[in-house]
Amino acid sequence: MTKDDHDSELAGWRADWQAEPADRGDEASLAALERGLRARIRGMRLVAACEVLVSAGFLAFLGWFAWTSGSWLDVVVMAGLSLVNLGALAFSWWNRRGLWRAATGSTRELFAHLEKRLARRRRGLVAAWVLLGLQVALFVPWIALHLEARGSGQPSPAAALRAWGFLAFWALLAAAVLGWLGVLARREATRLAELGRQLAEHDD
């Protein structure tokens, strides 16, 4: 094949590639597309605002509980929970950076960035498991002391069940969420590895 044949081949492919498709009925108009984009941006901002409101409400509740309880242990535990809550909110905002800011580097830079972000997310998950363990470790003596302080002798079975059941429920729920996030992170790692393999396979 001569150079001219090559160029006319590419020119022919270009013309076919850039030709308008016959079935344009399903393509949204530009105005509708822009409306959709603005709605998505508003949606993202609304989710972020709701997260801040829920966190603020939870922090206020923790503060009120610590203030009215009068027990030093309550204050310590509520302060610990507040820090965990703030850390979780900060992590959530940091982790969402890829949605707020579009990747503008080259494809290679993006791939390196995706790998780094996944590594950070996995480290974050390990930290979350440690924090969950610490919270359970804080709550166990707190609950035990509270149950003891309610009255003389053994606490009622109903009160004990409520207290321990409450802790078990939230701890198991948190563990289930972290477990699921771990599964998602492992799947993403597999897909990224495959993508990296494909990109590297044809490196010249």
Added chain:
Amino acid sequence: MPATPRAVEAGAKAEREELSALVDQILAREAPALRRVAALYETDPAGREDLFQDICLALWLALPRFRAEASHRTYVFRIAHNRGLTHRSRRRTETRLDPEAAVEIADSAPGPEARRSEDERRRALAAAVAALPLPYRQVLALALENLSHREIAEVLGLTETNVAVRLSRAREKLRARLTGRVDP
């Protein structure tokens, strides 16, 4: 003299309008090309439309940060391909088009190639490109959008030599797929 709040607000409003006009301009010019990029990374039509919207949103968010170190086109394609790659990295299953299906589409019309409609040729080409391995798909798709080797290198973070070699191999594979020969 420091700017008054009203002047600052007016300035911010003017910037937003300028950005909005720039986005309108770019989308009006590049929307078909961005749809073609979405089709490279997503075979499902509904998923493709979602990815196209994601790409447009990413552009909207990134354009305020555009500095003139790259051309508009290079910047736009870089964002689009990055969004496509991120989408690929998050998808549960890879539903890459079977190369045999690309040949079937290419062969489906009766009669010699000259009589095939433009739309059928476009579909066959799009299917064959989508069936290529990812690095070849990216380079070839950018070349088909009239980007130069230098611009393709900027988008993908390669050298111009890499781009030339990949493009040459990509064209061989595409030629083979479109003519139904064994894949080199």
